[in-house]
Structures are given as C-alpha cells and as structure tokens.
Amino acid sequence: MTEQELKEQILAAVLKAKETNPLTPSITNTVTINFVANAQLAVGGSAAMIYLPDEAETLASIGSSFYINMGTLLPVYAETLPRVIRVLKDNNKPWVLDPVGIGAGALRRSLLLSMKECPPSVIRGNASEIIALANLWELDSGITRDGVRGVDATDSVESARKAAVAVARFTQGSVSISGEEDLVTDGKYTVILKGGSAMCTKITGAGCSLGGVTAVYAAVASPFVAGLTASAVYNIASENAQKNCSGPASFQVAFLDNLYSITKEQVDNSEICVETEEL
Template sequence: MIDAGHHLAQMRERAPLVQNITNFVAMNVMANILLAIGASPAMNHAPEEVGEFAGLADTLSVNIGTLDPEWVSSMEIAARVMAEAGKPWVLDPVAVGATALRRDAGARLLALKPTVIRGNASEIIALAGADAAGKGADTANAVSDAVEAAQALARQTGGVVAVTGEVDYVTDGHTAYRIAGGHALMPRITVLGCSLTGVVAAFAVGQPALPATVAALASYAVAGEMAGANAAGPASFQVAFIDALHNMTPQDVTARARITAA
C-alpha cells in the first residue's frame, strides 16, 4: 500500500517551485496552502512570461476557473514547456462543461496530455465528453458516477485522473485507489479544491504520478480532519487547515491516511 507520509516527506525535501495559472478567487489562499505544506508557489499568467517561467519551475498547475482566451494561450504555452522538459503538470477543469469557451479550453489542454487531471465528478465526466449534472463549479454527480470517465481519460492521456469528493478515486486507467477522510466543512470553502490541484502538482515532482497523487489527496484529507477538530465554521476552518498543513508530520499522515485499493 502507498505510504502517503513518505511521499509528503519527499515533497518537503524537494520544496518544489510550483507555477500556478489559476483563478483570481484562489490565488492568495492557494499560495498560502502551498507554502504551508512545504512547496514554493508562483502565480503568473501573462503569455509574455509563462513559457520562460515554466522553464524555471519544477511543476505546473492549470486551473480554468476564471477563464479568458489569453489565459488559455498562456496555459497551452506553459503546458508545452513542461511536457517538452519532462516535467509534470496538472489540469483542474473547473466547470468544463458549462460553456463553449470552457469545453474548447478543456479539449485543447487535454490534447497536451496532462500528467494528472484533478476535478470533481461532474467535471471529469464532462471532460470525457459525456453528459454531466454539474452546476457551475459544483458537482451534481457522485464520485462513483465518474469512475468509467476517469479510467477512459487516464487511458487517453497516459496519465492519472483524480476524482475528488466525499471519498476520492484515483486511477491511471489500470490501477485505482480510494482515499477517505477530510471534513464536512471542506466543500464550504471555495478555494480548497483549486488549492489541492497545486498540492498534487508539488507531490508529482520526482515521484511517480499515481502514488504521488494518492499521497497528496491523503495528506490533504488528514489535514482536513485535524483542522475540523478546532474549527467553529468555514472561516475558522480555513485558518486551522493552513495551520494543520504546516504542523502535520509525515508520521501523522502515514498513521491517519485512509487509502484502499479500488
């Protein structure tokens, strides 16, 4: 079984530089979450510099949450640099089925074969080209509804697909795992899913994509459980969650992670 704490320790030792082309809503909290867990974040999206910066970064996360055509071009530029350099990049297809712009962006980025795709069930189903029941960035599908779509996308890209929800599902198209844990307040904070995509990108540096992704999700879930013990509501949970990411040890994650083969 995957030792999530070991992968956390490896990520922290590398302290990877994570380039994030993410949405305006998420930038600040996402940067603080990446710092807290042990990575080094950078937020940039100007097409004039994203390719050059991708050459410096260790990994890339791409989030289509607040999208415009110029940002799509930046995402493609950075993803190509990463792919050509053999460095990992992670796609977060936020609300990909909602509009024509998002469907087009999702298809263009999918063609660049992300190392990992992380989304909710409705996003994964829509990205795979099937009808999903999502409403904006929120899912109306259960994780179990997206298993076939996740497997198909993983085989199509040769990468890993993570469907996050009450119990996460991660697959490379052949092997799969489920990760339980977290806390009921996590979906009440809009940026936590977006931030998780950056955490997955950090874990993927120098580590095989499947166990790295599982370990990233398990570490996040453990931090959620730890934060929930001290939170009175969404606002205090966000603060407690960042503290938990900073304070948790690899031993905490190894002991508390709930990972099962699917």
C-alpha cells in the same frame, strides 16, 4: 501494490517536498489564488502565479512542475495556455489540470479540447467535471450527459469512476476525484481514500488548492503518487481542522495549519483502500 507500500510512497513524497522546496508555478483562478499559494507553501513548495504568455513559458521551463486551474479565464489565457502547455510538453514537465467550470464558454471548451493533444500528468476535479472532460475528449465515461452546474459537483464520485479510469488510461497519468470519499486512479489501480471533512464544501478553494498541492507533489513523485499524497494529506488536515473550528473561516485557518504539520503517524493511520481495475 499494497496499502502499506502506498503509504510509504505517500510519506516519501511528503518529506521530499519539504526537503526540496520545488518551484511549482500556477495559472489559477483569482478567487482562490491566495489559498492555492499558501497551501503550496504549507506542504513545502515554492509558489509563483502568472498570467502573461512569455512569463508562463519561462516559469514552466524553470519550474519543477506546473498547475493549471481553469477557474476564472481571462482573455490573455487564449494565448498563455497553449504556449505554456507546449513548453511543458517539450520539457517533459509534470503538470496538473483542474478543469473547473468545464461546459461554460467557448474559450474554456476550446482550451480543454486542445489539451487532449498535450495531456496533463494529473487531472483533479469533482465527479461532474471528470465526467464532462471524458465526454469532451470522446472517451467512454459511461455517462453521456454533462452534469456541471456552476462549480459544484452534482454527481457522486463512484458514478465518475469509469470516466476517471478512461481518462487516466488515455493520458497515461492519473486522475483524482474529490468528494465524500476521494478516488485516485492511474487506470490500472484505483485507490479510495476515506476521511476528510464536509467543511471542505463550505469554503471556496478546497478543490483548487488540492490541485495546487498535487502539482507540488508531482514535482517529487509519479502522477499517481502525487494524486494520492495530496488527497491523503488533505483528508488528514481537514479531519483535524474540523475538530478545532467553529465555522468555515476558522476551519480554513486550522486546515492550513494542519496541512503545514502533517506527521508520519497521521499518514500511517489514514484510511486508504486499493482496488484493481479490470482491463
């Protein structure tokens, strides 16, 4: 797998999402729910957010993929999440998990633990969250403590590489870690994506919306390519946005605008680096 081959697959996913307008329902946190929906629309998806169990089941069965972000759990999720995950599994639908806030609360812990039985196609998180998830699932992360404080990463992307590879091998899907450099792995190949903007850490929801966009691409590409495509377009859009902003809010506006108009040339010029994992 060469860098050029991957770029072709990324570009194919970018175009296919715009052509097919896949319905990508989400259960996501109330803080960034608007940003997630607008980012999904910007890349060509159709968004629909849900709380209730039967509505989630219906949308999971008619949607092309699904996004579950664990940000702000509500009581109804104790019923909604197990039911929707069951429908996703039974219908073999690709879905993306963002294990935000892993470590806080009994419901969150029990839901994330139960997902080991019905694993997501793509897991997207920051380094601390991926390490914590590997530990929760008793996979070999190479790091035994839990590094989560609130919702921000306190570990480097590279330090979570072993955890990401372990989780991807277990789920037979892919794992994406966002950070100064991004890492996407399917357990066999690991891709490092450079670029992006530090302004992403000055707004809320860069990670959440990246998960939602990954779910749009998971409707039109493999879990691995979906993770790569989302990270690649986020790096492109955020780099360009940084050039045209005067602070975090104008950055977010410019970011969504740029996300909406990703070009082939931008994908061709992006920096990605493929490495092979030793088994």
